[in-house]
Amino acid sequence: MFGFLVRRIVQSVFVMLAVALIAFMMFRFMGDPVNSMVSENASVAEREEVRARLGLDQPLYVQYARFVTRAAQGDFGLSWRNARPVSTLLAERFPATAELVLVAAGLSLVLGIPLGILTALRPRALSTQTLQFISLVGISLPTFVTGILLILTFSVWLGWLPSFGRGTVVDVGWWSTGFLTTTGLKALILPSVMLCLFQLTLIMRLVRAEMMEVLRTDYIKFARARGLSDRAIHFHHALRNTLIPVITIFGLQLGGLIAFAIITETVFQWPGMGALFIQAVSFGDVPVMAAYLVLVSLIFVTINTIVDLLYVVLDPRLRVDGARGAH
Amino acid sequence: MALLTVENLTVTFPSRHGSTNAIENVTIHVEPGEILGMVGESGAGKSMTGAAIIGLLEPPGHISSGEIRLEGERIDNLPPAAMRRIRGRRIGAIFQDPLTSLNPVLTVGDQLIETIRAHLPLTKEAARERAIDWLRRVGIPAPEKRIDTYPHQYSGGMRQRVVIALALCAEPRLIIADEPTTALDVSVQAQIIALLRRLARETGAAVVLVTHDMGVIAETADRVAVMYAGRIVEVGPVAEVLTHPRHPYTAGLMASIPRIGPRPEILPQIEGAMPRPASRPAGCAFAPRCPYRIDRCIAERPALRGTGAAQVSCHLAEEIPV
Numbered sequence: 001m002f003g004f005l006v007r008r009i010v011q012s013v014f015v016m017l018a019v020a021l022i023a024f025m026m027f028r029f030m031g032d033p034v035n036s037m038v039s040e041n042a043s044v045a046e047r048e049e050v051r052a053r054l055g056l057d058q059p060l061y062v063q064y065a066r067f068v069t070r071a072a073q074g075d076f077g078l079s080w081r082n083a084r085p086v087s088t089l090l091a092e093r094f095p096a097t098a099e100l101v102l103v104a105a106g107l108s109l110v111l112g113i114p115l116g117i118l119t120a121l122r123p124r125a126l127s128t129q130t131l132q133f134i135s136l137v138g139i140s141l142p143t144f145v146t147g148i149l150l151i152l153t154f155s156v157w158l159g160w161l162p163s164f165g166r167g168t169v170v171d172v173g174w175w176s177t178g179f180l181t182t183t184g185l186k187a188l189i190l191p192s193v194m195l196c197l198f199q200l201t202l203i204m205r206l207v208r209a210e211m212m213e214v215l216r217t218d219y220i221k222f223a224r225a226r227g228l229s230d231r232a233i234h235f236h237h238a239l240r241n242t243l244i245p246v247i248t249i250f251g252l253q254l255g256g257l258i259a260f261a262i263i264t265e266t267v268f269q270w271p272g273m274g275a276l277f278i279q280a281v282s283f284g285d286v287p288v289m290a291a292y293l294v295l296v297s298l299i300f301v302t303i304n305t306i307v308d309l310l311y312v313v314l315d316p317r318l319r320v321d322g323a324r325g326a327h
Numbered sequence: 328m329a330l331l332t333v334e335n336l337t338v339t340f341p342s343r344h345g346s347t348n349a350i351e352n353v354t355i356h357v358e359p360g361e362i363l364g365m366v367g368e369s370g371a372g373k374s375m376t377g378a379a380i381i382g383l384l385e386p387p388g389h390i391s392s393g394e395i396r397l398e399g400e401r402i403d404n405l406p407p408a409a410m411r412r413i414r415g416r417r418i419g420a421i422f423q424d425p426l427t428s429l430n431p432v433l434t435v436g437d438q439l440i441e442t443i444r445a446h447l448p449l450t451k452e453a454a455r456e457r458a459i460d461w462l463r464r465v466g467i468p469a470p471e472k473r474i475d476t477y478p479h480q481y482s483g484g485m486r487q488r489v490v491i492a493l494a495l496c497a498e499p500r501l502i503i504a505d506e507p508t509t510a511l512d513v514s515v516q517a518q519i520i521a522l523l524r525r526l527a528r529e530t531g532a533a534v535v536l537v538t539h540d541m542g543v544i545a546e547t548a549d550r551v552a553v554m555y556a557g558r559i560v561e562v563g564p565v566a567e568v569l570t571h572p573r574h575p576y577t578a579g580l581m582a583s584i585p586r587i588g589p590r591p592e593i594l595p596q597i598e599g600a601m602p603r604p605a606s607r608p609a610g611c612a613f614a615p616r617c618p619y620r621i622d623r624c625i626a627e628r629p630a631l632r633g634t635g636a637a638q639v640s641c642h643l644a645e646e647i648p649v
């Protein structure tokens with residue numbers, strides 16, 4: 001277990017170094033940054049002076065090493081747009097995205113797993129057919145369309161829920177949360193529903209397929225032959241085996257949620273990192289883009305490591321121990 | 328009184344192209360404490376008979392006629408909850424593949440304790456004691472330690488021992504063992520059969536032992552039932568049926584005994600193949616392959632008849648040379 005963890009962390013470090021390299025290269029592809037910092041009629045000497053001050057005259061690998069060292073400490077320099085530290089900008093925006101993604105992920109699990117189980121246990125019921133149909137629609141509609149439909153229904157026609165923003169937020173330390181006010185909670189509903197819809201249908205269908213598969217296995221047949229109750233068979237014997245593969249997909253999708261949040265945040269003018277990223281793209285604000293890339297990758301890598309660890313915890317076959325294969 | 332009687336049992340699978348009978352008019356009985364061997368080619372209906380007895384036919388398959396009685400009480404039409412209390416407690420089942428019969432994510436102890444507590448009013452601690460005791464009885468070394476390990480930490484033979492413990496831990500009167508050694512190493516097959524026979528004797532349980540291995544039948548069973556294409560073609564005391572088979576199909580099976588190793592799924596000694604349920608001939612199902620076939624065999628289905636312990640379903644039972 002410990003060796004596995006160490007191996008995963010070493011792997012993760014290499015992945016992050018590669019990501020950092022890509023982020024670092026972005027600065028190059030966007031043209032000579034000195035151009036955007038000095039006035040157009042600056043002399044060559046002035047330019048060289050700026051270049052030296054920014055360290056851009058040094059060999060690339062030195063620059064990369066410096067980029068990595070700073071990034072590791074959370075320092076991504078100043079935003080080219082408003083000259084504020086990139087780390088501060090991200091820290092301001094992070095809670096909004098985190099809360100949105102958290103609620104969406106929670107919804108998709110809390111609804112997706114029971115619905116998947118239900119539809120697996122009653123494959124022929126009308127409710128199952130209906131859910132399967134709805135989920136097919138849910139999985140095929142582009143998320144921005146569902147977002148706009150949600151706004152149209154619940155904000156424009158019914159007027160129940162706000163169509164943009166986070167409502168009132170409360171600061172808890174540096175974290176600004178929408179969980180503590182009614183408007184904050186109401187504002188969370190539509191965006192998190194929009195964001196979770198794809199994931200929810202995916203989890204429901206996956207749980208259903210896995211559960212039906214598991215219910216056909218010999219060990220379930222044998223459990224029935226021993227006279228165990230349906231409840232024990234479904235929830236003690238089948239569910240664990242069902243959830244093992246579901247967890248991997250969920251972990252991968254959690255990263256996807258952060259990426260998809262860009263669209264949701266745009267549709268709902270949600271003041272999160274995704275919206276910040278879109279702004280940065282339109283202004284060519286490379287430090288913010290690079291920092292976003294690195295941060296999101298870090299979250300991806302962390303989640304994947306946690307998922308792999310969970311997998312080992314849940315599936316005893318993956319645990320390496322002394323007793324294995326003893327006769 | 329017989330422990331189990333199955334009378335004229337027919338299991339039907341309806342489908343869009345008309346329904347088929349997986350087994351037809353199966354009649355067998357099992358006496359307390361005896362071992363009834365069941366033989367027949369793959370697809371003959373042995374597992375289906377077992378599934379019908381424990382009430383676990385897979386829908387849309389269902390019992391379309393006939394009766395099953397356990398200690399005189401009808402069990403083929405019980406509500407699910409009542410049937411569930413019979414499974415494990417009064418009828419235990421052992422399946423073919425020990426590698427897939429155990430839940431991989433639960434410890435052996437979890438599975439045993441859960442099964443014991445499903446049928447017996449025991450505390451967790453008492454159930455655990457009983458589970459350890461059963462592991463010891465089926466020959467698992469250091470059961471106090473092994474109880475908390477997972478199935479993948481056992482070898483195939485050891486897993487089948489665990490499966491046997493699971494099937495027997497609530498002391499059922501009847502055990503249906505469906506090819507319990509087919510998936511195992513030849514070297515451990517005999518051990519498992521011996522274990523099963525010893526435990527059955529110790530607990531007084533009767534066993535329906537489904538196997539391809541006529542050698543095992545000869546050594547282990549008291550009586551043997553031969554199945555062919557969904558029907559019983561011959562049944563009787565082992566000594567009698569094996570030495571004087573009266574059905575040509577049984578005689579053909581006997582011819583395969585001297586072979587060593589796993590039995591062939593189809594019989595090279597008898598030309599042709601067993602018909603599928605949908606294409607079963609109107610008369611005797613064995614007629615197309617039978618060297619002694621007469622016109623009557625094709626026209627009329629022979630009933631299972633006979634006096635005394637042995638019964639056979641063949642028009643020519645009296646005339647065929649043995």
Ligand SMILES: Nc1ncnc2c1ncn2[C@@H]1O[C@H](COP(=O)(O)OP(=O)(O)O)[C@@H](O)[C@H]1O
Nearest residue numbers: 340349368369370371372373374375376603604
């Ligand atoms: N789901 C099903 N639908 C229709 N027929 C089936 C189904 N399952 C099994 N059968 C038929 O039942 C017959 C008996 O099968 P089985 O009891 O498994 O044979 P055995 O155990 O003797 O090898 C086979 O001929 C098979 O074709």
Ligand SMILES: [Mg+2]
Nearest residue numbers: 373374375505
């Ligand atoms: Mg079978």
